[in-house]
Amino acid sequence: xxxxxxxxxxxxxxxxxxxxxxxxxxxxxxxxxxxxxxxxxxxxxxxxxxxxxxxxxxxxxxxxxxxxxxxxxxxxxxxxxxxxxxxxxxxxxxxxxxxxxxxxxxxxxxxxxxxxxxxxxxxxxxxxxxxxxxxxxxxxxxxxxxxxxxxxxxxxxxxxxxxxxxxxxxxxxxxxxxxxxxxxxxxxxxxxxxxxxxxxxxxxxxxxxxxxxxxxxxxxxxxxxxxxxxxxxxxxxxxxxxxxxxxxxxxxxxxxxxxxxxxxxxxxxxxxxxxxxxxxxxxxxxxxxxxxxxxxxxxxxxxxxxxxxxxxxxxxxxxxxxxxxxxxxxxxxxxxxxxxxxxxxxxxxxxxxxxxxxxxxxxxxxxxxxxxxxxxxxxxxxxxxxxxxxxxxxxxxxxxxxxxxxxxxxxxxxxxxxxxxxxxxxxxxxxxxxxxxxxxxxxxxxxxxxxxxxxxxxxxxxxxxxxxxxxxxxxxxxxxxxxxxxxxxxxxxxxxxxxxxxxxxxxxxxxxxxxxxxxxxxxxxxxxxxxxxxxxxxxxxxxxxxxxxxxxxxxxxxxxxxxxxxxxxx
Amino acid sequence: xxxxxxxxxxxxxxxxxxxxxxxxxxxxxxxxxxxxxxxxxxxxxxxxxxxxxxxxxxxxxxxxxxxxxxxxxxxxxxxxxxxxxxxxxxxxxxxxxxxxxxxxxxxxxxxxxxxxxxxxxxxxxxxxxxxxxxxxxxxxxxxxxxxxxxxxxxxxxxxxxxxxxxxxxxxxxxxxxxxxxxxxxxxxxxxxxxxxxxxxxxxxxxxxxxxxxxxxxxxxxxxxxxxxxxxxxxxxxxxxxxxxxxxxxxxxxxxxxxxxxxxxxxxxxxxxxxxxxxxxxxxxxxxxxxxxxxxxxxxxxxxxxxxx
Numbered sequence: 001x002x003x004x005x006x007x008x009x010x011x012x013x014x015x016x017x018x019x020x021x022x023x024x025x026x027x028x029x030x031x032x033x034x035x036x037x038x039x040x041x042x043x044x045x046x047x048x049x050x051x052x053x054x055x056x057x058x059x060x061x062x063x064x065x066x067x068x069x070x071x072x073x074x075x076x077x078x079x080x081x082x083x084x085x086x087x088x089x090x091x092x093x094x095x096x097x098x099x100x101x102x103x104x105x106x107x108x109x110x111x112x113x114x115x116x117x118x119x120x121x122x123x124x125x126x127x128x129x130x131x132x133x134x135x136x137x138x139x140x141x142x143x144x145x146x147x148x149x150x151x152x153x154x155x156x157x158x159x160x161x162x163x164x165x166x167x168x169x170x171x172x173x174x175x176x177x178x179x180x181x182x183x184x185x186x187x188x189x190x191x192x193x194x195x196x197x198x199x200x201x202x203x204x205x206x207x208x209x210x211x212x213x214x215x216x217x218x219x220x221x222x223x224x225x226x227x228x229x230x231x232x233x234x235x236x237x238x239x240x241x242x243x244x245x246x247x248x249x250x251x252x253x254x255x256x257x258x259x260x261x262x263x264x265x266x267x268x269x270x271x272x273x274x275x276x277x278x279x280x281x282x283x284x285x286x287x288x289x290x291x292x293x294x295x296x297x298x299x300x301x302x303x304x305x306x307x308x309x310x311x312x313x314x315x316x317x318x319x320x321x322x323x324x325x326x327x328x329x330x331x332x333x334x335x336x337x338x339x340x341x342x343x344x345x346x347x348x349x350x351x352x353x354x355x356x357x358x359x360x361x362x363x364x365x366x367x368x369x370x371x372x373x374x375x376x377x378x379x380x381x382x383x384x385x386x387x388x389x390x391x392x393x394x395x396x397x398x399x400x401x402x403x404x405x406x407x408x409x410x411x412x413x414x415x416x417x418x419x420x421x422x423x424x425x426x427x428x429x430x431x432x433x434x435x436x437x438x439x440x441x442x443x444x445x446x447x448x449x450x451x452x453x454x455x456x457x458x459x460x461x462x463x464x465x466x467x468x469x470x471x472x473x474x475x476x477x478x479x480x481x482x483x484x485x486x487x488x489x490x491x492x493x494x495x496x497x498x499x500x501x502x503x504x505x506x507x508x509x510x511x512x513x514x515x516x517x518x519x520x521x522x523x524x525x526x527x528x529x530x531x532x533x534x535x536x537x538x539x540x541x542x543x544x545x546x547x548x549x550x551x552x553x554x555x556x557x558x559x560x561x562x563x564x565x566x567x568x569x570x
Numbered sequence: 571x572x573x574x575x576x577x578x579x580x581x582x583x584x585x586x587x588x589x590x591x592x593x594x595x596x597x598x599x600x601x602x603x604x605x606x607x608x609x610x611x612x613x614x615x616x617x618x619x620x621x622x623x624x625x626x627x628x629x630x631x632x633x634x635x636x637x638x639x640x641x642x643x644x645x646x647x648x649x650x651x652x653x654x655x656x657x658x659x660x661x662x663x664x665x666x667x668x669x670x671x672x673x674x675x676x677x678x679x680x681x682x683x684x685x686x687x688x689x690x691x692x693x694x695x696x697x698x699x700x701x702x703x704x705x706x707x708x709x710x711x712x713x714x715x716x717x718x719x720x721x722x723x724x725x726x727x728x729x730x731x732x733x734x735x736x737x738x739x740x741x742x743x744x745x746x747x748x749x750x751x752x753x754x755x756x757x758x759x760x761x762x763x764x765x766x767x768x769x770x771x772x773x774x775x776x777x778x779x780x781x782x783x784x785x786x787x788x789x790x791x792x793x794x795x796x797x798x799x800x801x802x803x804x805x806x807x808x809x810x811x812x813x814x815x816x817x818x819x820x821x822x823x824x825x826x827x828x829x830x831x832x833x834x835x836x837x838x839x840x841x842x843x844x845x846x847x848x849x850x851x852x853x854x855x856x857x858x859x860x861x862x863x864x865x866x867x868x869x870x871x872x873x874x875x876x877x878x
Contacts, residue, residue: 278784281692282717284599285786287592314693316602317639318595357717360788383795392729394705395698395782401719403878407795469793474717 005064005107005159006041014106014136014233015043017190021237022102023051024188025132032101032129035091037080037122038108042068049073053101056094080108080118087121100125103133107233110137110166116249119182127240133184136235139191140169143229147208147218161232172228174249175236183243186236194232217508221462224440260322261370262291262363262430263346267336268354270297270304272481273311274398275355280311284319288363293319294343296336297327333484334443334451341436341443348378350430351452355399357385357474358427365470366430373466375432376512377459380472382409382428388480402479411469415519418460419504421497422453425475435459444503447496449488454500461504464512575704578613578680579604579696580673580743583687584661585620585627592688592788593627598639599690605642607696613672613680617648618687619665621655658736659752659762666751669743679744684736684763689715690786691738698783699740702729709775710734710741710767713783718797723875724779731779732867732874736763738785745770756817756856760803761810764873768818768865801838808842813849814873817856818866 009015022034034048039057041064048055057068058078068075076094080087103122109115119135126133138161145161148154156164168174179186208215222229264283268276283293297308305327312323328339341349348366352358362380369378383405390400410423417423435441441458443451477485511519581600585593597616604614616636620626632647648668656664662684672678681700685691695713702711712734714720724731749769752762767777792798799807808831815823824846831843849855860866869875 274782277692277694278716281690281784281786284595285592285690285788287788289595311693314602314606316595316599316690316693318598359717359790360786361790381793383791390726390781392702392724392727392778392780392782394701395780398714398781398784400714400781401721401877404721405718405791405795407791411793471791471793471795 006067007043009043009047012192014192014235015047017192017233017235018104018106018134018136019044019047019051021134021188021190021235022048022104022132025237026051026053026102028052030101032099033095035095035100035103035125037078037091037103037105037118038111039068039075039104040064040107042071042073042075044104044106045071045073054098058091058094080121081112081114084117084121084124087118088124091121091125095125100129100131102131104135105133106136107138109135110163110168110170113167115168116178116182119179119184120243123183123240123243130239132187133238133240134235135175135179135184135238136192136233137170137175138163138166138233139171139228139231141171141222141226141228142232143219143222144207146222146229147215150218151208153206170234172226172231172234175234178249179236179238180244181247181249183241184238185241187239188237190235190237191228191231192233192235193230213508217510220508221439225438226440260290260292260346261288261348261367263294263340263344263349263433264291264352265294265296265337265340265344265349266352266354267296267298267333267340268308270300270308272355272397273307274396275476276308277311278399279352279354279356279358280315280319280323282358282360282362283322284316285360286358286363287360288367289318289322290367291322291363292344292346293323294340295323295325296340297325298336299329300327331445332448334445334447337443337451338445341431344433344436346433348430348432349436351426353427355476355478356427357476359472359474361470362472365468365472369466369468370430375434376463377432377456377465378430379413379424379465379467380428381407381411381469382425382473382475383407383471384409384475384477386479387476388478399476405474407471409475411467412518413460413465413467414522415460415515416522418453418457420501422450422456424453424456425473426452426456427473427475429456431459432463435463444500447499449484449493449496450500454503457500457504458507461507461509464510464515575681575700575742576612577678578615578672579608579683580615580617580669580680581683581685582617582619582662582665583685584656584658584665585618585622585687586655587622588626588687590626594635596688596690597632597635599692600685601636601640601642601645602693603691603696604645605640606693607700608644610642610644612644614642614645615648615669615673616645617665617669618650619656619661620649620651621657621661623655625651657754657758657762659757659759660754662736663751663754666743666746673743675747677743679742681740682743682746683738683740685738685785686736686787688788689738692784692786695738695783695785696740698780699738702778702780702783703740703742705778707774707776708778709745709770709773710739711778711780711783712736713738713740713785714779714781715785715787715789717786718789718791721876721878722779722872723877724781728776729778729780730776732777733764733767734777734779736766737787738783739763741770745775748773753817753856755854756813757810759806759810761807761814761873764814765817768860771865772860804836805838805842808839809845811871812842812846813856814866815868817858818868819858819861819863820866820868821858823868 029052033056034053036057039059042057045055055073057075059065060079062077065075065077078090103126112118122133142161156162328336365380366378385401385405386403387399387401389397391397439462443455608614627649629649632649636647672680699711715737753765771777812824812827828843831839867874
């Protein structure tokens with residue numbers, strides 16, 4: 001039975017990757033011992049010898065040990081399922097004072113009862129010479145396994161990722177936590193990747209096709225979440241260090257973390273702080289103060305940094321203590337957003353530009369939406385107002401509104417409209433932190449415009465949206481200063497728009513419960529003659545027209561319009 | 571050096587069932603704005619008059635708030651419970667009548683900031699109000715309100731404007747006493763500030779709008795994107811429109827509005843018309859002034875030209 005593990009060496013498999021790591025970490029010509037813990041049939045042994053090392057294998061299988069010794073290699077029968085001090089003594093007696101250059105534990109730890117104890121024992125032995133240790137373990141979070149578990153399918157196999165003799169399963173995080181706790185610090189990685197491991201190895205005829213929408217969705221979610229979705233084995237090199245005693249390697253029960261409800265990320269280039277002053281002032285007047293502000297200074301000169309710090313010092317204490325001021329000189333528009341979203345500690349995260357105005361219920365309405373539909377994107381209605389600079393002596397420059405507030409953004413999130421362009425300013429959407437920390441999404445730093453639209457849609461395709469017709473924010477349209485709207489050419493905006501559309505077209509998407517009904521209702525409404533008549537004069541967006549009709553009819557839902565329009569049609 | 575401006579500051583606000591948490595934040599923001607604008611050697615008084623049916627605050631609470639948010643020794647706080655709803659005009663007059671020292675009628679004078687109790691001042695709001703008031707011949711300076719800005723016109727260079735909102739405005743106690751405070755006999759809630767400003771302008775001083783001085787006044791829009799007034803706001807605005815036009819010698823407009831209100835089916839407007847007629851019958855209308863129409867401005871139902 002043990003002979004099923006008699007796998008041969010290959011440059012692309014775990015053995016080849018392990019050797020690559022050892023070659024990087026061990027000086028050439030080292031005439032010392034390499035200890036191969038759980039050596040099996042010694043697939044790496046000839047290559048270790050070729051490196052000028054003295055090979056010593058230990059394994060629980062007499063068959064494997066006999067195989068190696070018959071090849072003229074040193075091998076010993078050792079059961080590593082023993083207490084740490086006994087294992088250390090046994091291994092030290094085998095090496096008997098020889099200097100250990102390196103250690104491997106390949107595809108072994110998943111078979112032992114207490115792998116952290118084996119790691120600790122090996123760390124103790126490696127510590128004398130600061131010897132590198134290469135460990136490989138299978139990745140239980142592979143997309144193939146994820147796609148099966150969702151359908152309730154979890155079956156052990158003869159060997160491979162779900163080998164029936166595995167006692168413990170590893171994710172990247174498990175290996176990271178356990179090794180850190182054992183005092184092993186990762187210095188290099190060379191994971192193996194395989195796309196069809198289970199179905200090829202075990203002829204799983206019932207596995208969902210890679211071309212199915214279902215598999216594409218699972219693969220998309222899994223791929224975004226971390227970079228290990230196709231990793232077959234984690235192959236990592238470690239050096240011995242001090243063990244961490246902070247927490248166990250496994251997750252323990254923790255009480256609810258004290259997080260603010262909302263993180264408001266504001267990016268600024270520090271040029272017109274009178275506008276930022278207005279934005280911060282609006283935050284000082286929130287009815288719900290359960291928020292934090294992450295203010296990101298982008299490419300600031302030293303005097304701009306000082307000016308911002310002085311502005312922050314002028315804030316009342318109850319607001320000032322909520323503001324984290326970070327700086328970066330890297331990247332384009334999206335970079336500071338990614339920095340801010342990753343630094344956010346709130347349950348939800350939103351973005352304000354450094355000239356946006358919000359009403360006193362900005363946070364409050366987001367929270368009430370969250371209470372009704374937690375976990376979705378939260379969308380409120382934004383209005384716009386034209387503004388310009390004004391300067392009444394002896395005071396410095398300020399902003400002043402030049403036109404009435406215009407309710408020109410739709411109250412509803414119409415998916416069909418948003419597939420072609422953005423009608424939701426960034427400040428009117430809040431994102432659950434899971435979108436960053438669980439699903440791994442971020443703002444596309446290759447986009448010079450509309451990165452917020454792209455991010456919102458990709459988030460929407462995973463989580464859906466909860467929306468409120470309440471107006472809570474004002475987008476200011478400057479008539480006398482450069483903004484992103486006029487800084488970039490029309491061609492650039494269009495190029496980015498098409499890039500985003502192509503990107504979205506390639507994505508599998510989820511439509512939340514009720515969204516199909518919304519689409520059908522809007523389609524039906526748009527198909528009725530009265531609706532066409534309303535739209536015709538100025539080609540306005542169906543959703544904006546719908547908002548107006550909803551308002552006129554004093555209804556709060558699109559379905560009310562549909563019913564009304566059907567009635568008119570008759 | 572202008573002793574009135576450089577010497578001391580008194581801030582007054584009238585409470586009426588004000589949300590306490592909002593008030594606490596407004597107080598904290600005010601204190602921070604004071605710290606940023608006034609050095610510790612000057613006298614600063616923050617005075618609240620409470621018109622609520624039951625007291626919503628106390629001297630002890632106010633002292634505690636102050637301890638929590640400032641170490642500015644010169645700031646003192648006062649709380650006065652009125653036991654009746656005096657309205658904003660009478661409330662401010664009552665508080666000023668209680669003023670002592672430099673702020674009293676016979677005092678040397680100081681700055682006087684009239685504000686709504688729940689308005690949050692930007693950290694530099696007082697700095698720019700004070701700097702603007704230092705300009706010659708300036709009688710009162712108004713701060714810009716967010717999130718809904720008032721569309722009132724102002725001179726782009728000088729900041730001169732028709733009237734100032736006392737949501738947050740800065741004048742001096744000397745000027746207050748000189749114009750005999752607010753006209754509480756005529757105005758209860760609305761337009762008392764329009765009338766107050768126009769009387770300051772009548773004595774040859776200017777009213778300024780300072781956009782760099784900014785405050786947060788929590789007004790909301792309805793889902794149609796419009797500001798919706800409550801019945802009380804409609805009533806007091808309608809009543810004030812009749813009284814303001816009458817007082818500032820535009821009885822032609824008074825009669826026009828009165829006729830419209832009387833023909834309206836809106837009970838709130840009808841009530842305002844009845845109240846005005848009742849005042850007229852009982853000789854309680856104010857004495858008309860500005861007969862040459864040099865100060866009062868009545869443009870399209872507004873008391874100033876509007877930017878939009």
